[in-house]
Amino acid sequence: MVMTGMNLTNIYSSLSLIQPEIAISLTLVVVLLFDLIFPLKKSYLPWISLAGIIVSGWLLINGAGSEAFAFLVSGHAMISIDPAGFFFKVVILLSTALIILFTVSSSEVNELPERLGEYYTLILGMALGMMFMASGSDLVSIYLSIEILSLSSYVLAGHIKLRERNSEAALKYIIYGGASSGIMLFGISILYGLTGTTNLFEINKILQTVSINQFTLSVSLLFIFTGIGYKISAVPFHFWTPDVYEGAPVSITAYLSVASKAAGFILLVRVVKTGFVNFTDSQGYWHLVSGFDWQTLLIGISLLTMTLGNLTALWQKNVKRMLAYSSIAHAGYMLLGVAVLSNQGITALMIYFIVYMMMNIGAFYVVLLIANKTGSEEVSDYDGLGYTSPFLGIALTIFLISLTGLPPTAGFIGKLYLFIALLDAKMITVALIALLNTVISLYYYIRVLKHMFLVKPGETTPSIPFSTGNMVYLLILLIPLLIFGIWFSPIVEFAESCITIAGSL
Numbered sequence: 163m164v165m166t167g168m169n170l171t172n173i174y175s176s177l178s179l180i181q182p183e184i185a186i187s188l189t190l191v192v193v194l195l196f197d198l199i200f201p202l203k204k205s206y207l208p209w210i211s212l213a214g215i216i217v218s219g220w221l222l223i224n225g226a227g228s229e230a231f232a233f234l235v236s237g238h239a240m241i242s243i244d245p246a247g248f249f250f251k252v253v254i255l256l257s258t259a260l261i262i263l264f265t266v267s268s269s270e271v272n273e274l275p276e277r278l279g280e281y282y283t284l285i286l287g288m289a290l291g292m293m294f295m296a297s298g299s300d301l302v303s304i305y306l307s308i309e310i311l312s313l314s315s316y317v318l319a320g321h322i323k324l325r326e327r328n329s330e331a332a333l334k335y336i337i338y339g340g341a342s343s344g345i346m347l348f349g350i351s352i353l354y355g356l357t358g359t360t361n362l363f364e365i366n367k368i369l370q371t372v373s374i375n376q377f378t379l380s381v382s383l384l385f386i387f388t389g390i391g392y393k394i395s396a397v398p399f400h401f402w403t404p405d406v407y408e409g410a411p412v413s414i415t416a417y418l419s420v421a422s423k424a425a426g427f428i429l430l431v432r433v434v435k436t437g438f439v440n441f442t443d444s445q446g447y448w449h450l451v452s453g454f455d456w457q458t459l460l461i462g463i464s465l466l467t468m469t470l471g472n473l474t475a476l477w478q479k480n481v482k483r484m485l486a487y488s489s490i491a492h493a494g495y496m497l498l499g500v501a502v503l504s505n506q507g508i509t510a511l512m513i514y515f516i517v518y519m520m521m522n523i524g525a526f527y528v529v530l531l532i533a534n535k536t537g538s539e540e541v542s543d544y545d546g547l548g549y550t551s552p553f554l555g556i557a558l559t560i561f562l563i564s565l566t567g568l569p570p571t572a573g574f575i576g577k578l579y580l581f582i583a584l585l586d587a588k589m590i591t592v593a594l595i596a597l598l599n600t601v602i603s604l605y606y607y608i609r610v611l612k613h614m615f616l617v618k619p620g621e622t623t624p625s626i627p628f629s630t631g632n633m634v635y636l637l638i639l640l641i642p643l644l645i646f647g648i649w650f651s652p653i654v655e656f657a658e659s660c661i662t663i664a665g666s667l
Contacts, residue, residue: 176232179243182222182251183293189214190286197279204278211282212262215289219255222248229664231299238361242299242432242664246508249660250296250428253515257421258289260523260639265413267527267632269534270322281321287314288417292425299436299664301350301360301386304429308346308389311425312339315418319410331409338402342392349385352378362437369451370440376453383454390433393426395490396497397467404474407486412533415482416526419489420519423496427515431500431508435663439503446505447587460501465595468494472602481529482539484606485522488565491603492518498596499580502587505661510583512657514576517646521564521573524639528558535626541610546619548611551626555614557636562607564643567600572646572653579654 177184193210200206226248231239262285265271271281291311298304316339320332354360356379357368368374391399407415434456439448450456471491478484496518499511531554532547533539548555564573577600584593646653 172234176234176241179225179230179232180241180297181225182218182255183290185214185218185221186286186290186293189217190283190290193286194279194283197283201279204275207278207282208262208266211286212259214286215255215259215262219252219259222251222255227659229662231664232297233303235300238300238359238364240300240303240361241294241297242436243297244664245660245662246428246431247296247663249512249657250424250515251293253424253519254289254292254296254421257417257424257519257523258285260519261285261413261417261421263635264416264523264527264530267534267629267635268411268413268530271411271413274322277321281318284314284318284321285417287311288318288421292421295425296428298429299362299432301353301362304433305343305347305350305389308393308429309343311393311422312343315414315422318414319406319418321414322411328409331406334402335406338392338399342389342399345385346389349382349388352382353386356382362433365437366439366451369438369453374453379453384459386433387430387459390426390430391463394423394430394493394497395467396463396493397470397490400467400471400490400493403490404483404486407489408480408483408539412482412526412530415486416523419485419522419526423489423493424515424519427496427500427511431511432663434500434503442505448503450503457501457503460497461589461592464494464497464501465592466494467491467497468596468599472599472606475606476602478606479541480539481541481544481610482526484541484610485525485529488603488606489522491599492522492565494599495577495580495596498584498589498592501592502583502589504583504587506586507583508661509654509657510576510579512660513579513650513653516653516657517564517572517576517643520639520643521561521571524636524643525558525561525565527636527639528554528561531628531632532626535624541613544610544613545617546614546623547626548614549619550623551628553633553636554626554628557640558614559611560640560643562610564647566604566607568604570644570647572643572650574647575650575653 193207196210227245228243230243232241288311291307294307298307316332316336319335320328322328356374357365359365388399395403438450438456440451441449468491471487471494475484475487496511496514499507536543564571567573567577581593
């Protein structure tokens with residue numbers, strides 16, 4: 163009886179630590195029930211979803227700065243609450259709110275009103291999975307969180323079935339996703355066989371005290387990284403990305419490119435820091451337990467990812483597909499923040515993510531507004547749009563310049579802190595390769611601007627209509643990009659205050 167009471171107390175206290183996730187779960191149920199009970203009032207669904215996100219964000223902010231452990235099983239935590247998780251949950255919730263507002267302007271989603279209930283329900287399901295991914299400290303809870311995210315995203319990728327490419331996107335996504343999920347689960351099972359536990363804290367202790375077969379450990383970790391690499395679109399696990407990004411609704415493409423990556427990166431950081439770091443020195447550098455060279459793996463993967471992403475983007479004629487390869491390249495840059503294996507590298511990663519969220523969603527939003535009018539996402543159909551639709555042309559210009567990493571936009575600050583972290587870690591060659599990749603990326607971003615401003619508009623070049631709401635949405639993303647490009651101390655201080663990852667129980 164005493165044991166039962168302790169378990170109930172543990173569950174009750176644990177539930178109090180995941181109030182933001184509970185709020186999203188309840189919102190999901192409310193959206194689903196509202197859609198069933200009031201099938202003719204679909205216009206309320208995005209606002210109900212947004213209200214739930216706001217409540218979840220308020221609960222999250224109330225618990226900011228705390229460190230705690232939830233759902234203890236035999237004294238081992240399944241969930242860790244810490245500042246690093248808080249930061250990425252903020253990014254996930256902000257991205258979700260922006261995508262909900264994004265969808266209101268999406269003609270391809272709204273032309274099928276009978277499916278809007280499922281659409282917003284699945285968006286919230288993705289958010290729920292990502293929130294748990296950001297806090298997972300046990301490989302079982304991590305795997306379950308990934309599956310919650312994946313199952314929702316598979317359906318959303320093929321939500322619109324008006325074109326053949328929509329179904330193709332969903333099919334490729336689920337095939338690649340199923341394969342990576344199976345490989346990751348196999349890696350977890352091998353690691354469990356080696357250590358007798360799936361808890362990252364316990365794995366860390368065992369690796370420091372017990373001699374383990376190094377080859378088998380390396381194989382298991384490579385398999386586990388396959389699942390994580392798939393989520394962040396790292397090479398060679400990126401093959402699904404261009405086709406899914408091109409075939410999915412623009413809103414879902416933008417969501418996958420930002421929020422899903424954020425969840426994947428905090429998961430990677432937590433796995434490495436919690437499971438395989440022996441101690442952090444006075445300069446903030448992580449010292450790994452012997453057995454697996456995470457740094458070499460991450461540097462190699464990051465360089466391959468950014469190089470392949472940028473070089474392949476050069477040949478793309480579809481803007482969504484180009485932004486897909488651009489997203490792969492940015493995953494490579496962000497991986498370098500983890501590869502530094504230091505608090506400074508994680509700070510750079512966090513700064514990069516705040517900026518990346520604004521500029522990437524903004525770029526996709528302009529693509530959406532243009533596609534709503536022209537029905538096309540081809541670069542050639544952007545000819546002269548800078549003259550016929552100057553506000554959209556200028557907005558897309560700022561977003562693409564920021565994606566390149568040029569001043570005075572905030573994209574420059576993201577890359578600047580990343581290069582500073584690399585140089586401080588004496589990774590000069592890696593920094594030069596990353597800089598060269600940035601130069602390459604400038605070409606394909608400028609190509610879009612060339613079509614908009616250096617090609618005279620023809621008689622058939624349309625003027626893209628947009629509402630006051632569309633303008634406000636773009637300004638919400640544009641103004642911070644310009645302000646933080648000059649006055650960036652707020653985001654730097656915010657990132658520096660959130661680098662703590664909960665230690666062992």
